[in-house]
Amino acid sequence: MSPPRDSLEAWFEPTWAGGWTLCRLLWVLAAGMAHLPRHKGIGDVYGSADAILISHTFRLNEWMLVTPTHAWAAWLLGSAGLFAVAYGGRLLPLGLFAWAGGSWFLIASEAYNAKAYDRLLTWIALAILFSPAWRRQLGRTWASPLGRYLMIVVFIAIYGSTGMFKLLFEPSWTGDGSALAYNFVSLQFGMRPVAVVLSGLPWIAGPMSWFTLIFELLFPFLIWLRRTNPWILLAGILFHLGLLVLMDVGPFGFVALSAYPVLLHPETARELWGTIEDSLRSRAPALSRWFLGS
Amino acid sequence: MRPLPPNALVLPTPPWMRVLGLLLLIGLSIYFIAAFKYKAHQTMPGWLVIGAWSMFTAKDARHVEVEAKALAGGEWHSLDLPKIFPYRWESGHRYHRRHVRRSKKNLGILAQAACTRSGLDPERIRFTELQWTRTLGSFVQPQDDLERIPLGTFRCERPR
Structure with a gap:
């Protein structure tokens, strides 16, 4: 008898894997939004001949001279990787590595702009790598929850640490919301019409700050419980949609939301899927067969 | 279940x-x-x-811009930095990054690139950081409390 092993066995009990199909496809769209436009920077910041910087983190340019040809090759490699991930099946892991190689080669050659969405895409890719996402017909598959656990740890780190930084180091998040209001009028990230108006209304910016803080601090706990899991994810969807409307943070919101089908409790996701399954069978039988294998 | x-x-x-x-x-x-x-x-x-994740947690009540001037023909000319270094992220251009604009080494490299890319055949490039207070609730951001911080002047070293 080995109790720890038994509990480990229970913890790794197979769960419904249908969410991974949607996660994979949403991840491809989000990664495409981050990676594909980089071709416009080739020659200027990627594979630049004259503006070659080396940062504390990225020292690629000390080792090699990245030319525009190298940058184009990396961009094509990353793009091909995205197509492979979209195709799925056995090509999926290869595609993830190709995307990571091409994308991070460009990021490292530029040296100073590894964005939050680049990092999050990579962490989600790691979770996908440990998931059953490469399989077809996941709608009828129950598989290891390891990939989902990895995803949860990553999102606990993101939301939990940003929430803790706000709570510990910036008092306005629990006060008048001025940190958020000043972000709304940032010349780079802000100046969206609704955000500019909201920045001048502390009675709205204050509660919005509180909502953000409470969501970020509660996420690490409520994500685990089946009863609270959909509600904290609903708060997350509102949070990211709000960000998309109010601030220019690139594809960050799309990247984060791509993981939500997997973060949703598998049984809740399965029930949700069950409610739309019948109508899908009648209206889109080909899609239903591809997803369900039935 | x-x-x-x-x-x-x-x-x-x-x-x-x-x-x-x-x-x-x-x-x-x-x-x-x-x-x-x-x-x-x-x-x-x-x-x-x-x-590490700490997006938008700190309160930042100041705008930051970088301007550049080129000394050519004995006169200082304003450079259109977004035209010289066009690629832009949502966080701004490359030279907006704090670790880029506050590093003499990085600015020196960008200055040499600007010497070539500006097309003015300049002798020197000068970078200045502009900081001013953000105005809440306003689409117009007047340059209140404007502070000009010299970032450095760099000689163009390319063969002339």
Whole structure:
């Protein structure tokens, strides 16, 4: 008898894997939004001949001279990787590595702009790598929850640490919301019409700050419980949609939301899927067969 | 839990993978905790950077812009930096990054690039950081409390 092993066995009990199909496809769209436009920077910041910087983190340019040809090759490699991930099946892991190689080669050659969405895409890719996402017909598959656990740890780190930084180091998040209001009028990230108006209304910016803080601090706990899991994810969807409307943070919101089908409790996701399954069978039988294998 | 459908495909986690998976989860958690700790103390080793998250947490009440001038023909000419260095992220241009604009070495490299790209055949490039207070609730951001911080003047070293 080995109790720890038994509990480990229970913890790794197979769960419904249908969410991974949607996660994979949403991840491809989000990664495409981050990676594909980089071709416009080739020659200027990627594979630049004259503006070659080396940062504390990225020292690629000390080792090699990245030319525009190298940058184009990396961009094509990353793009091909995205197509492979979209195709799925056995090509999926290869595609993830190709995307990571091409994308991070460009990021490292530029040296100073590894964005939050680049990092999050990579962490989600790691979770996908440990998931059953490469399989077809996941709608009828129950598989290891390891990939989902990895995803949860990553999102606990993101939301939990940003929430803790706000709570510990910036008092306005629990006060008048001025940190958020000043972000709304940032010349780079802000100046969206609704955000500019909201920045001048502390009675709205204050509660919005509180909502953000409470969501970020509660996420690490409520994500685990089946009863609270959909509600904290609903708060997350509102949070990211709000960000998309109010601030220019690139594809960050799309990247984060791509993981939500997997973060949703598998049984809740399965029930949700069950409610739309019948109508899908009648209206889109080909899609239903591809997803369900039935 | 609803019963599994008759055509369900069940793929259990192999015992060896459970242990390795648990170790992976623990390792990843320690990595993220370390990244949080170092980020909080602002002494981030490079290998922790991709695990540290603190987006938009600090209150920043000042706008920052960078302007550049080129000395050519005995006169200082304003340079259109977004035209010279066109690629832009949502965070702004490359020279907006704090670690770029506050590094003499990086600015020196960008200055040499500007010497060539400006097309003015300049003798020197001068960078200045402009900071002014953000105005809440306004689409117009007047340059109140404008502060001009000289970032450096760099001689164009290309063969002339």
